Amino acid sequence: xxxxxxxxxxxxxxxxxxxxxxxxxxxxxxxxxxxxxxxxxxxxxxxxxxxxxxxxxxxxxxxxxxxxxxxxxxxxxxxxxxxxxxxxxxxxxxxxxxxxxxxxxxxxxxxxxxxxxxxxxxxxxxxxxxxxxxxxxxxxxxxxxxxxxxxxxxxxxxxxxxxxxxxxxxxxxxxxxxxxxxxxxxxxxxxxxxxxxxxxxxxxxxxxxxxxxxxxxxxxxxxxxxxxxxxxxxxxxxxxxxxxxxxxxxxxxxxxxxxxxxxxxxxxxxxxxxxxxxxxxxxxxxxxxxxx
Numbered sequence: 100x101x102x103x104x105x106x107x108x109x110x111x112x113x114x115x116x117x118x119x120x121x122x123x124x125x126x127x128x129x130x131x132x133x134x135x136x137x138x139x140x141x142x143x144x145x146x147x148x149x150x151x152x153x154x155x156x157x158x159x160x161x162x163x164x165x166x167x168x169x170x171x172x173x174x175x176x177x178x179x180x181x182x183x184x185x186x187x188x189x190x191x192x193x194x195x196x197x198x199x200x201x202x203x204x205x206x207x208x209x210x211x212x213x214x215x216x217x218x219x220x221x222x223x224x225x226x227x228x229x230x231x232x233x234x235x236x237x238x239x240x241x242x243x244x245x246x247x248x249x250x251x252x253x254x255x256x257x258x259x260x261x262x263x264x265x266x267x268x269x270x271x272x273x274x275x276x277x278x279x280x281x282x283x284x285x286x287x288x289x290x291x292x293x294x295x296x297x298x299x300x301x302x303x304x305x306x307x308x309x310x311x312x313x314x315x316x317x318x319x320x321x322x323x324x325x326x327x328x329x330x331x332x333x334x335x336x337x338x339x340x341x342x343x344x345x346x347x348x349x350x351x352x353x354x355x356x357x358x359x360x361x362x363x364x365x366x367x368x369x370x371x372x373x374x375x376x377x378x379x380x381x382x383x384x385x386x387x388x389x390x391x
Contacts, residue, residue: 242300260326
């Protein structure tokens with residue numbers, strides 16, 4: 100790092116890695132870097148993902164649908180290791196040209212349908228199964244507004260605050276202050292909404308909660324970026340109440356485990372192909388079987 104002020108050139112060119120945690124997979128162009136077909140399992144839905152907040156949204160939704168008795172929501176969840184660049188394989192790019200997880204294929208109809216972007220996947224599944232999206236116009240619109248709020252707000256949390264606070268190769272006070280201020284404003288937005296509403300759309304648990312909770316619920320519990328104390332997350336009492344309430348749902352507990360590759364091995368289900376996998380194929384059990 101130099102004390103010389105940076106002066107942007109007239110035309111930007113990519114001539115070096117930025118040194119950040121994800122430098123090896125960042126590039127300014129789209130498209131596949133290598134040929135790789137994706138596996139296809141036996142269920143109607145094929146999910147290619149990782150248990151980041153965006154990935155957790157979809158596995159929670161699928162588990163919630165199954166808990167309601169929607170057998171057509173059965174799915175195979177395949178692990179995409181974004182740190183290894185799996186998202187740039189040709190098969191994945193065919194589903195999501197933006198090379199971001201999660202990506203979903205629906206094989207339940209006469210021809211497969213691809214769905215990408217986590218908010219779009221949640222809406223697609225809600226429409227398909229008639230669940231977790233109110234039919235009454237006012238509540239439905241409220242749910243959709245909060246869904247889109249999350250899609251527009253989370254980049255400031257992840258790509259902004261999270262990057263500069265936790266992942267950048269060196270700390271930049273201006274950048275951290277700028278995004279910390281915005282994230283705290285967002286937490287206040289949520290806290291004010293949840294002061295008088297059980298869930299984001301009102302009385303009903305919806306895809307809006309499923310979209311927001313993996314990001315801001317994790318933040319409220321200090322589970323992302325090691326920033327809980329820095330952001331005084333305990334001060335947002337209504338967000339804390341909402342976070343705890345959703346975390347107790349059995350389908351949410353299961354959804355958080357799918358495609359998880361960090362934390363307690365008992366909480367990691369790298370791939371999910373059957374409901375029984377939660378009991379028999381978590382990482383602690385697989386590791387115990389290999390050492391027995």
